[in-house]
Amino acid sequence: MRVRRAAKGVGDFLIDTVGEAVADVILSVLACILLGCLALIVYLSWSASPRLTIAGAGLLSCILAHGAWRASRRPAKARSRGLAALTAAVFTGAAATALFLLLYVPGCDCL
Structure with missing residues (x-):
């Protein structure tokens, strides 16, 4: 009985370890692809029109600054209104993307 329990514990540990390693590789590849797409967007945009x-x-x-300001303030009422909610959502998405890239891009060795 003890041998079975120990073998099951070792098997679970190996599955968890391999699963975490695979997930880390997948997230690193996704971060590298995202960074490459962002760089491509900037390059193509700059090639088309530097002024624009x-x-x-x-x-x-300006949108990110307004969103950060609205996200950090407590609203006077329980619900946010149109533009404020939109800019707060854009800021939250940009912050989440920046955090994702900060955590996983160093591991992709694309830099």
């Missing part, structure tokens, strides 16, 4: 790229980056910065 700067203007778009400025607009995106």
